[in-house]
Amino acid sequence: MSEDWLTGPVLEQLNSGVLVVDEQLQLVYLNSFLQRHSSVQLSDVKGKSLFQVFTDVPEAWLRRKFASVLELQSPSFSSWEQRQYIIKLPHLRPVTSSSQYMAQNCTMLPLKDPAGRRYVCLLIEDATDAFVYQQHLQTTLQKLELSNRIDGLTQALNRRYWEEQLKLEVQRAQRYQQPLSLLLFDLDKFKQLNDQYGHLGGDCVLIELTARVRVLLRDTDWFGRYGGEEFGIVLTNTALAGALEVAERVCLAVNSTAVTFHDQSIATSVSIGVAQLDAVGDRAHEVLIGQADIALYNAKRDGRNRVVVFSAGETEFLLKAN
């Protein structure tokens, strides 16, 4: 063919790696791309074993791949998604990428020379761009997942996620027969506070309250915003006495120091209802919420800024007064 002269220059300028080994897996050819990236000269390594020249390739795995290509005379593949690289090479975006080595899509092809001798050609394509985009995507998805769980204003868990966690913790407590308690609390006279200081003042109090409560909790507790000014805390592996202690501390932390908003001091307090899980069955978490809610209502009725524990006799709400 008259276009034979093309193959050499194209192979040399190709932006992919081309490597050829014979049946003994000795190097026959490396194109410029590979020679430059790996700082190896073809003339120095020709005839040497692939594994002697590239010492960190996964030898057993690659031998198996090459054996299947030679025996079956059909191609074999490797994707960066499963194996980031076969031959460790630097890539050309060292600044913008978080990965140190070139991510590679590899194809292993069977070749025969005119005399019928068998070879394997390893094609290495740079997939670093795809790798980097994939990592960005993962990070973004993680952020998205987080923002999907969090209440934007207070940074406490949002209601949907908090309720999911409550449900799971209730199931876990039932399975392992561990105690579990729930606090539901409500900022006292929040409407009045909003009227007096504006909604920004109200928001400021909610943010400050959340911050003060959070430091009182363990990593294993779940703190969420249940409604406008209502919050819930799931206390795992905690019986009533412990829950009561936490509740008293929350009450004190909110009431002891006024919140400062635009040089004004806003005195504030919370009412807290406490209940320990005793219900069984699929709806146990709902029963628990109902019990803590009744206790919370009683705390409001008894004069606010206090903690009330649910007692089994209380089964229904009286007229709710805020």
Next chain:
Amino acid sequence: MSTVFSEEQRDCLQELINVAMGLASDKLARFLNTFVHLQVPAIELVNSAQIPAQFEARYSNTEAALVSQGFLGNDGLRGEAIVLYQLDNAHRIAALLGYDTDSASELEMLTDISSILTTTFLNGLADQIDNSLSYSAPRVLSSRQNNVSEALQETAFHWELALKVDISYQLVDHSFNCDMLLLIPGEAVLNIQKILERILEEY
């Protein structure tokens, strides 16, 4: 859909596939160092819209893998080969291929198995019609976590015709069953018909 091919063309295609299977099993047997018996594969032309329903029953209650690999040859021969098989089956084949569980990820193992099955079979097919094929890298469409019929639905609808090849590999100690689907776009079907016509004329 069977009207797409004449009866003669169908027989011819079945014969080509039988021979391709024979070649593939011979190669596999030598590679795996074990006796491989291949049953005569049943072929069926199906409307691609019916595919998800056809496979749902077989794979819905089991962990299955679905791996796709594109192929491209001369004379406008092209399409996508999809291999479906049960995962517990795959682990037995993986052991034969020399995989131990820690040196390679499951996805890597699945793509390797599918690629070997697909390319040995399709190369055998191509050889007989003086064609040669190149392949895209295999891609796992679904494994244990995803729903097989959903994945099929997303893939199959892009194609006008599907050639369903039911392959059953019987190895000495155990059997390995899988389904192979050759999804072929409309104009490539016409090209296959031309190829079949040419072969029939030569006889």
